[in-house]
Amino acid sequence: MSQDFASGINLVSLQEAFDGSEEVLAQMLGLFQVQAVERMGQLNAHLAAWDTTCARTALHSLINISGAVRAYAMSELAKAVGEAVKREDRELAQTTARVLGQETERVLAMVKAMLDAARQNPLEIWNVPLVGLGHGITP
Numbered sequence: 001m002s003q004d005f006a007s008g009i010n011l012v013s014l015q016e017a018f019d020g021s022e023e024v025l026a027q028m029l030g031l032f033q034v035q036a037v038e039r040m041g042q043l044n045a046h047l048a049a050w051d052t053t054c055a056r057t058a059l060h061s062l063i064n065i066s067g068a069v070r071a072y073a074m075s076e077l078a079k080a081v082g083e084a085v086k087r088e089d090r091e092l093a094q095t096t097a098r099v100l101g102q103e104t105e106r107v108l109a110m111v112k113a114m115l116d117a118a119r120q121n122p123l124e125i126w127n128v129p130l131v132g133l134g135h136g137i138t139p
Helices: 011-018 022-049 052-068 072-086 090-120 122-127
Strands: none
Touching: 011 022, 022 052, 022 072, 022 090, 022 122, 052 072, 052 090, 072 090, 090 122
């Protein structure tokens, strides 16, 4: 990664973008929850078959959805996998994809906690203790 980003979701950035639109955010987080799992599955299958065109498509989607929820480390890792694919470095692509998978799991744990809180009260989405769900969160 060219720049170091904290693991997980940048809650400050997310709140700056969605404060007052918590119900919209909850809908977006729900979509992320489904799409991230699907795209990671697709990416892993495409990398295993070394179908670089389809792998790039899955990566573009992962970059977009992770940026939308302010999961910047996840986005940067997806870009790094893409660079490895572009350089035809299969080993690096697969190794980096494993790290991306771990980061995706951290982000998904945070998203789940946020959605659980939002079901009780949409405003509680900002009060979820996310530290400890993975390697932490950008304050």
